[in-house]
Amino acid sequence: MTLKTLSLEQKHVDQGARMAAFAGFNMPLQYSSVKNEVLAVRNEVGVFDVSHMGEFFVEGKDAHAFIDHIITNDFRNAGDLKAVYSPLCRDDGTVIDDLIAYKLGDQKVLICVNAGNIDKDWNWISKQTEEFDIELTNRSESYSLLAIQGPKSEAILKKINILPKKEFPYYSILETKHNGKELILARTGYTGEDGFEVFCPEDYATTLWDLLMAEKVIPCGLASRDVLRIEAGYPLYGHEIHDGVTPLDSALKWTVKLDKEKFVGKTALSTYQRKLRLIKIILDKGIPREGYEIVLENDKVIGKVTSGTMSVVLGQGVALAHVNPELFSKETEIFVNIRNKKYRANFTSKAFVSGGHK
Amino acid sequence: MAHQTPDHLKYTIEHEWALLEDDVLTLGITDFAQSSLGDIVFMELPDVDTKIGKGESFGVVESIKSVSDLYSPVTGTIIESNSDLVETPEQCNTAPYKSWLIKVKLADVSEIDTLLSVTDYHKHCEEA
Incomplete structure (x- = not known):
């Protein structure tokens, strides 16, 4: 290639x-x-x-309604010239991609998608246009x-x-x-x-x-x-979110607006019970890496790291991890298995580093 | 970019440097290695008295974004392990040839014949 x-x-x-x-x-x-x-x-x-990121434009009378239909977050009620972050889901609620939709005008929306998903997104989105008066273009x-x-x-x-x-x-x-x-x-x-x-x-x-x-x-x-x-605790497609999970498995419940009248995936997501819980962990010692197991004191595996790194700001290992929600609560003592040795992991509900965005 | 390669040392294809004194081999990572890895933030080294075999992993070096095994070019017993590096692994970036990792008492001194000379190591880096 x-x-x-x-x-x-x-x-x-x-x-x-x-x-x-x-x-x-x-x-x-x-x-x-x-x-x-x-x-x-x-x-x-x-x-x-x-x-490398992809840019699609949606233009026409139904531009806002169309975006509101294909994404799980609320676009219609966002102000003029505002940006909205959202997953893009299939009918069964699984995540095709995550994107930002920008309200450029009454009849004009820019959506910015992940580079690796440009073709997949385009194929999906262009099949959803039937009932909408819009023109869709890929200007990536x-x-x-x-x-x-x-x-x-x-x-x-x-x-x-x-x-x-x-x-x-x-x-x-x-x-x-x-x-x-x-x-x-x-x-x-x-x-x-x-x-x-x-x-x-x-x-x-x-x-x-x-x-x-x-x-x-x-x-x-x-x-x-x-x-x-x-x-900053942000998910990345292919790691925290992918074809096999719904937004509810990956701490994105805030982006699923079930009070919207209708959107792709609403029926499935309305009754969906999450199979995974996405958590943030910080280690006293050791660096968690993608794929490492999350284990209990008794070595039982309850999940795995989806993204991990040494935090430059904190000087400590930090990670996002998917765990079994039935085996984890924030009081649960958990460890990361690093080369067959258990390293204590501390749960945190906040971003590891709180940046200064306005 | 030119990397330092002191003449008095021997080298390995895994980008380690080696210094032989009697039957003890001191090992570290080369300037080329530290530069390729970037900011080194974690080091795992073996305990003293651990026995290692030629080609076996004896530890791990981690940069912010990567994990790399450290391989022993010889068979022997660890007689010293540089615990300072576990505390301040960034020394490997700033002074790779002063930051020794382990000292190995060789089981068979003839194994050092397989180490690379400076010239051979230069060639190896150019091919990397």
Whole structure:
């Protein structure tokens, strides 16, 4: 299989990025060091080239109604220019993908989907359109996406004149122009920090990247992005959520709005009893990794780690894990089996690192 | 990127360095290894008196995003294990050739003939 290339690939290589295949794309994994990149985003500002992500547009009279039909979260009642995070489910409630739907206008919605699921999502979504007056287009190939994240991201984007003067709240979107080029600017991200995502035409990515580099924004790769999202407690498709689970198995009950009149998966999810519970654990010692077993004192296996890492901020191992809800309560003493040795795991209901997003 | 490879040491294909003094071999990880791994955050080393065989795993080194086994190039008995590294594994990043992992008393000194010279190790890194 030939890997797809980012329009900024040469920039990444020139800046010393270690490249690796991810979701069919040749992606920057890390530049200087994972630790430096994580700390740049937590304390200053970093930029990720996430142009592999997919962009679909839904336009037409029924655009809002259509999105509300295919996703489990409430889109109809979201304000103008707001973003909504949601799972995309099948009729049986299992998760096809998770996405962000952006309300660009009365008749225009942008949905941003995971790179590895672009074809799967497209096949599913384009089959749901029958009763709706909409036009659906896949513009994944024509957009680049740069995520500028960290407490100083707002100041930097103001300095290079991308941010509008007016109020631009967290989880919202707007269409704007920069040097005559049309951009879509969102105050979203995947790091737990304040930050922005800029959807721009492929040929403008280089200009924008150079502007950010001139402002000493730190280039960050997928490795630090993964650490940041685990520290923030965010799920990642293919790990915490996948084809075999429903949102209710993965701590996403808040995104399933059963009071909506109708949506794909509602009937199944209305009566669904979760088979798994997604928990956050922090270790005194040792680093939990994906696939490691969660065990009780008596060695009984009650689940497994879905994502784990050393937290750069805490200096401790942290993980998201799927456990059997019948064998776990927050008082249960649990351990992670690391190379046949039990390491105590402490349950926490909060994000490991509470970022400063607004 | 040029990595340091002191001339007086021997090397392994697993990117370890080795120093022979009498019948004791001191092992560490090379500059190339620490640079490839990135920020080293966890180290698991064997207890003293543990017996190890050639090619066997004697410990684990973890970076933020990866787990790698450490392999012994020789057969013997662990006579020292660097417990300082368990506390501060990042020393392997900052000073790989000062951060020895273990000292092994060799069962058969001739096994060191299988170690790589600096020149052979350079070739091995270029192929990596």
